[in-house]
Amino acid sequence: MTTEHITSATDASQEDIITIDKMNKWYGDFHVLKDVSLKVKKGERIVVCGPSGSGKSTMIRCINRLEEFQKGQMFVNGIEMIDDVKNIEAIRKDVGMVFQHFNLFPHLTILENLTIGPIWVQKKPKEEAEATAMKYLERVKIANQALKYPGQLSGGQQQRVAVARSLCMSPEIMLFDEPTSALDPEMVKEVLDVMVELAEEGMTMICVTHEMGFAKKVADRVIFMDGGEIVEENTPDEFFDNPQTDRLQLFLSQVLQH
């Protein structure tokens, strides 16, 4: 992977597609997210990193309401995140998500994994959904596996299918929660390549990842979380070359060691 940075599709004048304002979340007594505020513009690529248990997953899972927060405010694509089925449905329509463990449906073929959303959520005719699905499978270079089951594919292939499954719903925003951490090293690149391609096309992305090469190449901003807070936030160059806080310096020294 070259380290040459992809120019951003963001336009400074553009409005924010995600606004999170002082979001707080507790698990019982445990304060997981502390006054997290974040603004993301359309087409912007954010990389989130931080030590394990710092609340990265919890934060991005709040954006499509896999988790609820207790205090604060969030708008996604102009829709307020409140406890109302209509809002939640509308937000999930705009937000796709890729998980660490792929979470493909093991009883469905690859093609069926890709069409279940379009057919049942968007009410598309089956033929149309399948045509779209094949298009995305081509893009992640896996079209020849369409009729296989997830269990018959390698981890890297499964994760590419998971990306394609999200794309089939034509989301405005894609969330990635450590998409390469469950993969064998030799499969990491094939998944990152797909993500880079997606970034080049101007998708709004929030990626939790420790792939620093990816962050340098793709990110508009890198966010460092620790102890449930956003500790530091900067452009990739500044973030890696000129970390402001001790906590980030420590973290970077640990991550870059190996």
Add this chain to the structure above:
Amino acid sequence: MTKTTTGAMGTQARVFEPSPAQPAPVTSTGAYAWLRENLFSGWLNSLVTIGVVALLMTLLPPLFNWLFFDANLSGSTQADCTGDGACWVFIKVWLQPLLYGSYPTESLWRVNLSLVLLFGTLASPFWLPKHLRNKVDIAMLLALPFIAIIILDGRLLGLDYVATDYWGGFALNLFLAAASIILGMPLGFLWALGRRSQMPMARSICVILIEFFRGTPVLALFFMGSVMLPLFFPEGTNVDKLLRVWIVLTLFMAGYMAEVYRGGFAAIPQGQYEAADALGLSFWQTTLLVILPQVIKVSMPNILATAVMLFKNTTFLMIIGIFEVLSTAQNALTNSNWLGGFSTEAYLFVAVVYWVCCFSMSSVAAHIERKLDTSHRS
């Protein structure tokens, strides 16, 4: 083999001489090796083998004599059973009541038609084209009990009316078991869902239902059914005995199935729900399209065991006076023309018929499991 010769120049040359072919090793393959490995691998093993063979040699000849060589097949009365062996005449004469109860002979085709429909539907995964399978399968299965009732009852079709008092025999065991399994499976799934629900009211109701029907012996349920069920129907309606039994068996099956599904639910990773949520699937879409198929798949062995148990439990119906196969057999044994003590034949017949059915159920399920297996690795 090589042999060294001394050449003219005094150098040694090696001359090739083929060695004679060896016989194949005796013990590595073939019947002898198999015997040695499996039956005579040690002195204890050999002793057990010899003991078992001796036991079989003393038991089997008399058994075969009784079952086949000395058995009586021809004739139609007790007097025709003169030999020492089994009196299959008894089974032959009573075959129709044993299989069909007292259903009128001229209408037996209706029972047979219903049986064909039942087995045709159960076998539909094998003959329906794949794209039709799930939807058509489920619809046909759910409609089946009602279609069978309409055919057997006859009134709606303009056929002769056959009251449920005349339904009986092994066919009745099959129908009651099938109808209760077919309706008990989805009902049990609803109860299992209710038990997982966030709503305290729904949850408590489902827990009570499940525990009640699982914890109460089926016989007690039958007796309760005849006393309590009429309370739920409008006063004055006479609730058919078979209908009551069907309801009780269905609820019983549902209770057991709910517990089976619970194990299945526990095997589904949280990530499946999250992926479905992230795609925007609704609760029911997630439940029916993503979770249910996987729950059924992992629960398959337990579902089958429960179905077989329910099928065997239908013989308890004898006690509340329904003429299923076992009570018909007993009835035949007390018939004044057949008092010669044919209980061995009668019970053996019932046992074999049951065994054949249960064994086929297991085989079909094993086949389905193997088919499902390919898609469930991840």
